Amino acid sequence: MRRSALACGLLATVALSSPVLANEDVKKASADPNNWALQQGNYAGWRYSELDQVNTSNVKDLKVAWQFSTGVLRGHEGSPIVVGNRMYVHSAFPNNVFALDLDNDNKILWKYSPKQDPSVIPVMCCDTVNRGVQVAGDTLILGQADTTLVALDTATGKEKWKAVNGDPKKGETHTGFLLIVNDKVIMGTSGAEFGVRCHVTAYNLKDGKRAWRAYSMGPDADILVDPEKTMSLGKPVGKDSSLKTWTGDQWKIGGGSTWGYASYDTEANLFYYGTGNPSTWNPAQRAGPDGKQIDQKWSMTLFARNPDTGVAAWAYQMTPFDEWDYDGVNESILADLKVKGADRKVLVHFDRNGFGYTVDRLTGEPLVAEPYNTALNWSTGVELDKSKPNYGRPTVVASKSTFLNGPDVNTKNVCPAALGFKDQQPAAYSPLTGHFYIPTNNVCMDYEPFKVSYTPGQPYVGATLSMFPPEGQTNTGKFTIWDASEGKIVKAIDEPFSVWSGVLTTAGGIACHGTLEGYVKCRDQKDGAELFKHRLPSGSIGNVFTYAHKGKQYIGLYSGVGGWAGIGLAAGLDKPTDGLGAVGNYAGLKSYTDLGGTLTVYSLP
Template identity: 70%
Template structure:
């Protein structure tokens, strides 16, 4: 039976047998390639579809099948969900959700419009984005800007339960897509630029009650860390592993927000996610005794946790004592049986803001490969992977690119990458056809000048002025690359004028598709990056490409609606070059190519 009329099929089945099979509802929905049932495509974050009706031979004949205006401007991230004959569309603030009937000319079945206080908008760091709704157990889960997590009846749009996850008055906001695992819905928190206390939280799917909460920094008990069982680089983290690496009680306003994409390994029963930058961006104010660098664990970290209890299995910190805002929140992609130096590993692959692509053993958290996925990266030369080294697992830094010298603020020039990283939240895709990862990247550098800032709840806690520009010696600000994670090598690279701020999709048809900030939707050949199709959408694309099948026909779609950090100048009407945390000046010419919008465009082959 097709997964049509979402709650008539899976929803009633789950309701009949109870919440223990909530995980099964997601698994079954994602097994069917006709659906796009998770924002990530599947639990492994592959963003890969087995559909192959649209392929390298015929993609050049794609035509626009239909489009839909969301009625909202500013940045449109994430993608719709498709379950059976219903599509679920979301918007940036105020986070409207539409259910569309694919059997009836995309007629609106229901519309949910949250009642949110607009005062949340000024504390949304980098535009009013939302990365999408998720589905499980006959419910649609929406994580609103004001941090309310809402469970909606997927058939009617009726609110089932609603719970508050944070406080916008202290700078806490909601931008991430939830993760559904078993009988829990898991959400993060945004707001490191306001000195919030980052955390990951799980609620019961059935009633919205709190199941567990794990903070990114602080006491072991609050972080759900076992000093003897939680590992880092193969060794127990030890007691007070976070507290020992902060100056006094700065960890309480230490950032470590969790607004990225999460993955889940059912075999190991572990969820994986990353934590963001420490607050403030001024490293001098975070220095330890004697004005010396101190790690500030566990910001900038990949965590593996048990979804039932929240207890941390392992943690790996990528950028200790961050000096450049290199958040670790980017997606975790899981791949099996990867051959690394003649040995097979089930791995986690992560393209960090710091410009290094990491391949870790996902059971132990041990780094196996770590190399630059943009050759412009110059703040560090490499990652020390020698287990016998005192600096094992740490970056080998370039002293001239430090923003912290002799305990003093320092205006550092030509740091690569810029604070928005060699890749931000825009998710990469893994294709089992090639064994390669297809990565939307930023080819952007910066000047970084810290300044002293005081903490006030609900006020920006940044403490740095940035200027951004294309990497020296190049005119382009982005590339779309194919990456071999077993070797840490770029296989091919396709330059783009602006950063590629759209999530990638790969398919069994041999395609890799993405969008550009100017507004182009593009599909290339997975093997060599040859461009096979492009179409100019109404606005810049920062949404994630998705695909589905309906009545025997494959469709590919994407949101257009410029915004996000790179497009914040257009989205918020900013003109000062250093506004938008430095992005306004770097992307000033974007206004010559696109304007604000908010729409969904869907393509298919000619009938």
């Protein structure tokens, strides 16, 4: 199997001047394509492997090599981690972790079973999912549903330390976002649907002591911005940049969840993540004192932060005064691209709002913002002319504004739906083609806000939704190939259901993903042609990964339907508007799949 300089991933060979730190272990492990050492594939979030034993000419011959049941029948997101001869498998709540010995028929070396109060389950917004563990050297990091952060010894599974990141009784939970950088473990939080003021928090990898916390909204000292040095659209954010955009103390229950995947630029020493919706979903309750729209910073924002201090280098708010629950939490993929004739260090971000952004990752300047699904209709576009007063902002179509239409009015046919044209399922990049591969939702919605009161630990949503495919279409999913330099769709292939599974690309020229109704598919990166398809035990919302052991390449993913799209099956819901509108849209899933929790691994005969 071929190895090249690309095996290290973007920037992974850059040495830090500081002493040997945790990310040196991570970079070393992820530079070896035999491993799958990060949930994101590498720090840049490419989800690309240099392995090419399985390729476009022979992928059709893949067979099931082995399977493993986690014993949990709920949605399984993320993927296992593989380092050397060990594989670390995780489950949905109660977040069991298994260490498997790849040298010995995948024997269970140890199992860690957290003891969690099941009362956290109804506080979790969209199923009991977990987006995976991370590993650095001899330490495995697990984020539990109840927000407990645990460090385990990779050899024994014994606890090294624990830290509590939040309080589920207030609605604070954990489903994803773990990043190990330098001597820190950085963790996000969920809870915007319960009026939580969310944050990212760094803990010392050595002992679990809290190093810093950056809230999504509030005073400058809380959100860790420098009024003069933290930039937004080329200008300093200024004093009280967040407080000035909230009415009274609304920021204290402001939302801004941080549960997506994060990426890290080792050269710039910046990590990148997004924040979610402001609370509540009823925009009328968040209007300014004069009844007008107000930005509510820094929800719906891409942040670049220093992992050592937490201080933000820049912030870019993509959907100010969100009216549709277009969380900005989706992953950012780092690449060096030629954009508008110039070589730029960029991040590529497919936002829930339906726009594919190419952003200068050093300055936060948006360079490209175009729809990655032509059905988008809530906005006519994002202004990229720096001389215009609305620079960087989307222009809203008045008839699709849930605020202008008012509370208790059902705004019809808004595209995309609240779950976005893409949700948590991560896209992938391939240096072979220079293209990005997007697993998407082809879903629109009707959205009716209503007044809701805040009570700690109780839902604070304030909207009723129904979801459906775009007019004239029946499929709720697409697999899309994207040119981020130009902001153009290269190819969009219809899928019957949302592609809620993360994509893997490899040096073999393939792009693989799972499907919600229960298939794994591998495609040709050039044109998306389907080369392999196999039935899984359950629908897949997991991320495809690959590794090699004893000279043989394996490709695997979790099956276990659930997440927001599969919440009807996962939680036994049947009312069309349940699951924040997802149940009715995905009602047909029950004709194809049911609950599961299995890892399936493939190889060539």
